[in-house]
Amino acid sequence: MTRTAYLVRLSRDDLKQPGNIDEKFILRLAMCDELADRHGLTRADDADRYIEQVSGGSLAKRPKMRECLEKCQKRHYTHLISHYEEKQCHFF
16 A cells, blocks of 8 residues: 655745745645656645745754654655655655
8 A cells, every 4th residue: 555745845946936825835735646646646635745834954954854754764655745856765
């Protein structure tokens, strides 16, 4: 069985683009849904959507990303999708 997580964030550059923050998150989540559909993966539910509004910097400043990666390490997810680039975490 597959279990998919989404990792979505808004960087400083994203914030400079037109539209409000909620619209930007909705668009990026829709992009993740489209990637999941295209690859035959289950869509992430609310609990499996890690959303942050932070700029780059260290992992210490990214609590949602850390939480998501910790769950990936524990093999909680089979796939991790980001709107920037699709990543697949296959565990055997």
